[in-house]
Amino acid sequence: MQPRRDGRGVDRERHRCRELQGSGQAYRVGVVALIDGLEGKDLVERRRSAEDRRNYELHLTAEGRRTLGAVSRAAAAHEDALLAALDPEQRTHLLGLLERVAAEQELTPGVHPGYRTRG
Structure with a gap:
């Protein structure tokens, strides 16, 4: 997961889980296990989205x-x-x-x- 620029040109270090699933970077079947593994290694953390509480965002630690x-x-x-x-x-x-x-x-x-x- 690389930091990316949002629509305002600001570097972001967060991604919504659904964005990863739909982007071709990960497939639905394995995305939860992938995130669990990264979180278990303290590389990312899940946070509730401030924009849509139904979603989580991934943040680099x-x-x-x-x-x-x-x-x-x-x-x-x-x-x-x-x-x-x-x-x-x-x-x-x-x-x-x-x-x-x-x-x-x-x-x-x-x-x-x-x-x-x-x-």
């Missing part, structure tokens, strides 16, 4: 923010190592080509292709 930062740094280091042979212009070109392939294959950004057939 301090430990969740630290973990997300560490994972992001590790991913960036891995990407740099993997693409070390390419200069910045070549990396940009590669990204454009990969985005074109993903669009043609109708892949959902941020979702592993193996999850397309689950539901």
